[in-house]
Amino acid sequence: xxTPAIKSRPVYAGLQVNPHARRTLFALQGxxxxxxxxxxxxxxxxxxTRSEVLFxxxxxxxxxxxxxxxxxxxVRQAPNLDSLLQRLRDDLAIAKMGxxxxxxxxxxxxxxxLQVAMDSHIDAASICTEHRGSxxxxxxxxxxxxxTDGVTHSPFxxxxxxxxxxxxDHYSRRLGAFQGVNVDAEAPGTAxxxxxxxx
Amino acid sequence: xxxxxxxxMRVAEITQVAxxxxxxxxxxxxxxxxxxxxGGAHVVVTMRDAGGLRRNAYSLMSAPHESSAYxxxxxxxxxxRGGSQFMHEQVDLGTELTxxxxxxxxxxxxxxxxxxxxxxxxxxxxxxxxxxxxERGGQDFELHYAxxxxxxxxxxxxxxxxxxxxxNVYCDAEKVFIPVxxxxxxxxxxxxxxxxxxxxMIDATLTxxxxxxxxxxxxxxxxxxxxxAGNAFRVILQRSGMDVAVxxxxxxxxxxxxxxxxxxxxxxxxxxxxxxxxVLGLDGALEHNDHYLSDAEKVSNSKLMICVSRFKGRALVxxx
Numbered sequence: 001x002x003t004p005a006i007k008s009r010p011v012y013a014g015l016q017v018n019p020h021a022r023r024t025l026f027a028l029q030g031x032x033x034x035x036x037x038x039x040x041x042x043x044x045x046x047x048x049t050r051s052e053v054l055f056x057x058x059x060x061x062x063x064x065x066x067x068x069x070x071x072x073x074x075v076r077q078a079p080n081l082d083s084l085l086q087r088l089r090d091d092l093a094i095a096k097m098g099x100x101x102x103x104x105x106x107x108x109x110x111x112x113x114l115q116v117a118m119d120s121h122i123d124a125a126s127i128c129t130e131h132r133g134s135x136x137x138x139x140x141x142x143x144x145x146x147x148t149d150g151v152t153h154s155p156f157x158x159x160x161x162x163x164x165x166x167x168x169d170h171y172s173r174r175l176g177a178f179q180g181v182n183v184d185a186e187a188p189g190t191a192x193x194x195x196x197x198x199x
Numbered sequence: 200x201x202x203x204x205x206x207x208m209r210v211a212e213i214t215q216v217a218x219x220x221x222x223x224x225x226x227x228x229x230x231x232x233x234x235x236x237x238g239g240a241h242v243v244v245t246m247r248d249a250g251g252l253r254r255n256a257y258s259l260m261s262a263p264h265e266s267s268a269y270x271x272x273x274x275x276x277x278x279x280r281g282g283s284q285f286m287h288e289q290v291d292l293g294t295e296l297t298x299x300x301x302x303x304x305x306x307x308x309x310x311x312x313x314x315x316x317x318x319x320x321x322x323x324x325x326x327x328x329x330x331x332x333x334e335r336g337g338q339d340f341e342l343h344y345a346x347x348x349x350x351x352x353x354x355x356x357x358x359x360x361x362x363x364x365x366x367n368v369y370c371d372a373e374k375v376f377i378p379v380x381x382x383x384x385x386x387x388x389x390x391x392x393x394x395x396x397x398x399x400m401i402d403a404t405l406t407x408x409x410x411x412x413x414x415x416x417x418x419x420x421x422x423x424x425x426x427x428a429g430n431a432f433r434v435i436l437q438r439s440g441m442d443v444a445v446x447x448x449x450x451x452x453x454x455x456x457x458x459x460x461x462x463x464x465x466x467x468x469x470x471x472x473x474x475x476x477x478v479l480g481l482d483g484a485l486e487h488n489d490h491y492l493s494d495a496e497k498v499s500n501s502k503l504m505i506c507v508s509r510f511k512g513r514a515l516v517x518x519x
Contacts, residue, residue: 097386
């Protein structure tokens with residue numbers, strides 16, 4: 001069941017390397033690696049020696065070799081999301097102005113990287129983001145507050161309380177998640193059938 | 200329709216703080232308290248004399264939590280259009296003035312990890328209130344203040360006394376200048392830069408910051424652009440059914456106000472966009488002097504910022 005688009009729905013304008021940046025940090029997930037490959041085609045290789053890549057491969061392990069071939073200053077493959085976010089947090093804590101952050105991957109990934117960046121006092125508007133890979137969403141249940149990652153259907157059963165949740169376009173930048181609301185709260189049992197909306 | 204926020208005030212103290220700078224302490228005539236404000240805010244002072252009506256914007260430099268009085272500083276400008284001359288020569292202790300409520304178009308970005316201030320001359324005034332605010336909040340800041348000579352700089356002693364080593368003073372006369380490039384290269388991520396002073400200083404600082412990879416979200420500036428003088432001309436105010444003369448030293452906004460027409464404004468310096476006025480008819484060329492409209496909007500000739508912009512030609516019709 002689709003809901004009408006609303007203003008809080010994030011817009012991802014795409015990666016854009018700033019030639020003046022003293023240092024560029026790329027946080028890439030899965031198919032997000034392709035966003036960097038395309039940047040290199042468009043903007044040349046000059047920025048790579050001043051770039052560091054944090055990569056969470058997921059099902060796209062094949063891109064690791066491509067990233068290493070670009071020979072940036074550093075490529076670091078993270079075993080899981082938490083470890084990537086911790087690495088990023090540590091990097092940003094000692095980074096200087098002139099450092100540019102570029103993020104590409106699924107919406108859930110981008111949202112959680114932006115949370116770390118905002119905690120590090122970076123204005124989200126100065127971060128370049130590009131949506132790549134699955135349309136799956138990270139959703140917070142507005143009732144029990146549990147997060148469910150990789151949501152592809154709406155409605156879906158909350159991983160915390162089990163309620164049938166309608167996935168809204170209402171997005172929380174603070175939480176890095178879409179909001180899920182009980183779909184048949186007023187008349188239980190009347191939920192519409194589930195639909196794959198975010199493959 | 201401008202929002203009527205005017206407060207009747209009286210000059211309670213005048214201090215000559217430097218060669219050409221006077222500080223005015225303003226209190227409410229009824230003895231009441233004033234609204235708190237946030238650092239970077241300005242007020243608009245209305246002046247009435249033989250020359251007619253004039254309104255100038257001045258940054259509040261007193262502490263934002265101080266509600267018994269406001270303080271502003273006025274530099275005596277050599278080629279004054281009248282405002283600074285009026286404040287310096289005609290305002291005495293006890294003079295009654297009308298002052299607007301504070302408006303802030305130059306606020307501190309509270310999300311910042313650190314705040315770096317670059318001031319040139321009288322551009323120090325908004326920063327004085329900002330530093331008080333940040334000090335109270337225990338936030339990290341550093342000021343770099345360029346002055347022409349020790350007797351020109353209005354507040355360097357007071358600021359060094361209050362904030363110690365976080366205040367750095369550079370004196371042109373001693374050939375010591377702010378090391379802008381070095382400062383830009385060594386700031387922790389999340390630093391915000393604020394610059395206020397002469398146009399050349401603002402432009403050079405912003406260019407250097409962009410070249411050092413700073414994003415525009417972290418760059419803040421305030422230009423005190425007085426309305427530039429030009430040729431006299433006439434404007435037709437369609438809604439009011441009036442034909443108003445604008446003198447060479449007057450802005451359209453000032454001429455319209457003198458004619459008794461109420462037009463909206465906030466900054467009176469071409470920065471805020473509040474006084475954007477639709478152009479209904481034009482036979483001639485608009486002279487856009489503002490920093491608000493985009494280049495595309497400027498060439499479209501569809502609107503005009505009447506606080507600073509002018510006109511050359513045969514006829515200009517405005518939606519006022």
